[in-house]
Amino acid sequence: MENSRVVFLFLALLPVACVSQESAPSVYLAPKAAMAGYQTFEVPDVADQTGQNVSPALMGVVTDRLKSGLREAGYQVTPPGAGTDPVLLVESRLIAYEPGTVAERWTSVGGGTAYCMVQSDLVDRTSGEIKGEIVSRQRMRGGGLASGGYPRQVLENCADGIVAGIKKELKP
Numbered sequence: 001m002e003n004s005r006v007v008f009l010f011l012a013l014l015p016v017a018c019v020s021q022e023s024a025p026s027v028y029l030a031p032k033a034a035m036a037g038y039q040t041f042e043v044p045d046v047a048d049q050t051g052q053n054v055s056p057a058l059m060g061v062v063t064d065r066l067k068s069g070l071r072e073a074g075y076q077v078t079p080p081g082a083g084t085d086p087v088l089l090v091e092s093r094l095i096a097y098e099p100g101t102v103a104e105r106w107t108s109v110g111g112g113t114a115y116c117m118v119q120s121d122l123v124d125r126t127s128g129e130i131k132g133e134i135v136s137r138q139r140m141r142g143g144g145l146a147s148g149g150y151p152r153q154v155l156e157n158c159a160d161g162i163v164a165g166i167k168k169e170l171k172p
Contacts, residue, residue: 035131035170040076040085042125043067046092046118054097061155062118066090069163088131092120092162099151100140114140114154120162132169136161 046062048054067077070090078087100114115138122132138157 037086038088038131038170040078040083040087041070041090041166042078042080042083042087043070043090043092044080046094049093049095050097052097054094058097058152058155059094061152062092062094062159065156065159066092066120066162069160070166073163073167075166087125089123089125090120090162090166091123092118094155094158095119097155099154114151116154116158118155118158118162122166134162134165136165 043063043066046059046066048059070077076083076085094116096115096117098113098115117135117137120134120136121130122134123130136158138154138161140154140157
């Protein structure tokens with residue numbers, strides 16, 4: 001009886017191991033000297049450019065995750081128009097989004113894949129000059145007990161990719 005429980009648990013959790021994500025975000029930034037001194041960010045609401053009318057609640061997931069990720073990385077996040085230090089706007093757009101379906105993730109190999117792509121421009125708030133661009137693409141596939149949360153998690157992962165690109169370039 002104990003062996004059957006172990007086999008069942010293994011089979012139930014096996015699809016979780018099939019989750020995959022895209023590689024590191026694509027980053028294009030001005031030379032480091034031009035980016036030096038930015039420690040304060042303003043994060044406007046993420047724009048939906050998918051043509052799918054993604055719900056405001058899901059769009060808010062990306063905006064909130066960008067803000068919290070920047071704060072956790074040690075940066076200051078300021079409300080619109082506030083802050084006196086040099087401020088970089090993180091103007092982001094959801095370019096592509098596919099939530100996938102749980103049923104397809106469980107019944108077909110590679111089916112039901114959740115996918116998103118977020119593009120962010122880093123813009124000097126004072127001059128309006130674009131200092132860089134970061135594109136984060138994330139894909140999640142495979143079944144498993146947690147695959148029902150992929151529609152939200154793939155958006156969070158995209159935002160995390162943007163923050164990772166910023167940290168990589170701005171931290172000494």
